[in-house]
Amino acid sequence: MSDEVVQEFYSIGDVCQLTDLKPHVLRYWESQFRFLNPAKNRSGNRVYQRREVELIQLVKHLLYTEKYTIDGARQKVDEHRKGGAIKVAAREALAVETLAELARELEQLSAILDGSAPVPRPDNAEVTGK
Helix, strand or coil: CCCCCCCEEEEEEHHHHCCCCCCHHHCCCHCCCCHHHHHHHHCCEEEEHHHHHHHHHHHHHHHHHHHCCHHHHHHHHHHHHHHHCHHHHHHHHHHHHHHHHHHHHHHHHHHHCCCCCCCCCCCCHHCCCC
16 A cells, blocks of 8 residues: 555645646636636635646646647537546546656656756755755
8 A cells, every 4th residue: 555645635836836837827727617616715725626636637738739729628628528538538638748748858868868968957955955
């Protein structure tokens, strides 16, 4: 059994970090996609559930990778929801995005190893350990 804790709720900052999106993009998407409606805590801050993060990943994939318009992405998500395959579609989109990110990182590493790209230098905090 894994000791890794599965987080159920995420702040907008957490979601931005997980999805590589800016907060204003998430807020805009909330106005465009009815199903993106995070709860708010007592302080009025957005609190996203894991399934909403998965849907955000799916929307990001449809808009940025598949090049759908907002209306097209909304229709595609509705199709998945009506067909009962929204979770599968969201997980597939996450897998595609993860593989693309790994491919980019491997290209960068390959360029460093063959000498066509400089080796990244750690900042002072990492060098001094402070």
